[in-house]
Amino acid sequence: MADLTAFQSWITTCATAIADRADDLTELDRAIGDADHGSNMKRGMSACAQLAEQEDFSSIDAYLKKVGMTLVSTVGGASGPLYGTFFLRLAGPLAASEQVGAHEFGQALRAGVEGIVARGKAELGDKTMYDALSPALDAFEEAAGAGSDLADALQAAARAAAEGRDATEPMVARKGRASYLGERSVGHQDPGATSATLLVEAAAQTLT
């Protein structure tokens, strides 16, 4: 079961991971996009990481909503509204929860990922963050359905996300700036799928 502190730890851990990998993310984005994904995500996530110090949150959902709004305002690129939507939707099913288990988190994760799909209108294979998040969600639900607890289910999700991320390399981008490149986007890992994997991996480390 994860409490507010664990969720705050998820965000700070993720912020650190993103900051550590910011240059890599930017490099990936330079190959097929506009070379700003690393700096955008770093700016957004570090703003989120400071939230816990700036404000006392009374609940998990209030905290996650604030994270979502912060991303919307600070990321700047398309990841802002996408991840912003993810966290805002994630917060919904967790309203009034003080301790979150595998079942509840599964519902929240589904709402969050569906939010991203609705916002970005992406499909599997478009070479986007959804290509990492979708297998992660499936793996999480499968594990949770089989009786795994939150930590184990997230471990499964993180592995699936990484596999999904790696699978984006041979894909042809069909969304965002990368779509202008068409076939030339083949051979590059998608930066969005990469940051999404970092997000899930951070969850696996902290939400226990």
Place this chain on the structure above:
Amino acid sequence: MISLVVVSHSRPLARAAAALAAEMGTGGGPRVEIAAGLDEETTGTDGVAIAEAIGRADEASGGDGVLVLLDLGSAVLSAEMALEMVDPEVADRVRLSAAPLVEGLVAATVAAGAGGDLERCAEEARRGTEAKRTHLGEPDGAQPSAPKDDGDQPCEWDCIEVSVTMEHGLHARPAARLVAAAGSVAPDTRVRVRNQTTGTGPVDALSLSSVATLAARQGHVLRVEATGDRAGAVLQEIEHLARTAFGDEPGPAQPLADVEVPAPAVSDQPGVAGSGLEAAMGPAVLDRTVPEPEEREADTPQVEQERLDAAVHEALARLGELAQHARRHLGQGQAEVFDAHATLVRDPELARDVGSRIQQGQTAAVAWQGAVGDVAERFERLPDPYLQQRAQDVRSVGDRVMRILLGVAEPESLGEGVLVVDELDPAIAISLDAAAVQGVVTRRGGALGHGVLIARARGVPVLTGAGELPDVAAGTMIAFDVRAGRLEIDPAPEVQAAFTEMLDRRRREREHALADTHLPVVTRDGARITVKANVSSVAVARLGAGLGAEGSGLVRTEAVFAQWHRAPTVDQQVEVYTAIADAFAPHAVTIRTWDVGGDKPLDFIPIAEEANPFLGVRGIRAFRDDPALLLDQLEALCRVGRTHRLNVLFPMVTSVDDVDWARSRLQEAARRVGLSAPPRQLGVGIMVEVPAVAVRLARLARGLDFISIGSNDLSQYTLAAERGNPQVAPWSDALDPAILQLIRTICDRAPEGVVVSLCGELTSDPDVAGLLVGLGVRELSASPSAVPTVKARLRAASLRDLQDLAAGAVAARDAAAVRDLLLT
């Protein structure tokens, strides 16, 4: 009216796009809110900021709706996100447009300005690339939308044909005005346009994008059709628009043409109105000058360019504030100075020059200084003195950006006293606190600079061109008198006392004069004198009437239309002359026909270069070979003269034949407007400025209603000394007793019933005005600001005393002796 929101990754981009669209403005365009960039420099979009912008836009639209124009990528996602954040009721009134940002924004701005609803504006935005696509011959454009015909029901279309006269054809701005005209009668009256020359159309006149597809170039003929209740009215309006080149010609009589009229204060607010005394005394206040750019290694061109862009941007913002301030306190004309400055800052040529200097490795400050200096020098080399002085504007704008680049604060608050500056920056002129700054002395720069004009309009005394003042330390006592052209630095106590006394006297006199200025002038011994105002624009006419002038004794038409590149049409002239006559009604106004040549060039009346222009083709001489433009002017005067009290005044008349020829042209013009003779109440007169006219006046003036002495030219022709040449200044004084003698002769020789008027600069000095009355002049035309004082002074005098004064002056040894006489 609907509002617009611009969403972009870049704040400068959004702002520039909005500015571009605003240029299409026919006034009263839609509210445009901007949500762009994360901050001034960081690229990105912010859903929360977009939601807020939508909220503000919705409020401004009063519920008419909000159209959001976006650039790409996250702009779309963030905007959709924003729609989820706003009140659902508001979200229902919002459309996100897929149109390309710039084209869509321009099209939507025009459509909204024409009163289009949300759907219409969204459609216009969507079709924003139509003209471009048609031009480039790319397929797949939506067909230009013709207004739907009412199926089988035939409807009546009224139509007119108009010509496109603009050099660049019916380009965006004129087209926007056409759309606005059509919008003013929509939806009950519909307007459509065809290009008769190319056979395209008809297209809906409400659609800028469709009108643009007509590709109407100079010389093309447009057929404009309208149906509905107000078809006639809208066609008339469009016809008028077409005649005035769809508003692309400079408008009538910009106030800036009024280069010689120091107008009084226009606001009662403390600190806004100056003393109006044309003199001041106080400790010197020095303007902080702009330092030279520091010497340092330039950063990369990109960094330097960004530095410059930021400074230019900040300068534009400040100019916007100043324009607003000016509009509030001083009126549109003064505000336009700052708009003009903004145009200079944005000048693409200048930007290119600075850009290439930066590319060559200069710092932003050095590049800016160099490029601005070049532009200022180019202005200074122009032959026209008015344009020469625009160099001052360029330097003022340059300093503004320079201050920002160097981090030097603008001189916001100036201490109390007399401000001493090299040149008077318009921004300082407008923002200075007239309660603290009693007067201004400029080292450089003439009386025509914008800053000087603004300060004078506020009634702040300004002494210009004081030259190389010894380095005055701040706090040094300074006293000056504009009327006497006198400047005292660190004056002795008795001189200070005399100044204080003079200022007090002028203050009392001015208060007194303003209180009584609308009363007629009758001297103490019962002589009736008329005091009129010299006029160079409609605005000045209104000013003069407000200050108690009993009509105008001289409307300088060449000054009224000085800014025009093309001759005004008869209709345009009728409009302007009517406005001037209305300003002075029921008093008469005297309109002088085009007085070109000499030092007064007009773009639309070219005069061949002459070795000695003052003795060359001037005044009516310029029309002997081709009277067309004179006939147009006389036709306008005959038309206005039927309903208003007008006089027509012919300049530079020399011979009897000149008078006969001029009168025949007036007769010809009268026939053009369907009259057998000029309107009876239209008075006819001539300028007396050539000495020969004074000699044979009895014969020349026979049958005329009045004569008008032009003391400026009469002096220079009589004394053979050009008034603008400082080297012959000792010989060109209009108070020379010979000139006074000549004026008296003219008054004596004028035939019975012919009114003698005098309209030169002499009249504006109240002491000299009395002298002129003593010489026999009964009608004076002075600069508007001088009217109250001149009237008051004459009222307090007796004709007998003035005649004695005149007798003494005519007998005096020289001009200096005349001045001494006036002071006693």
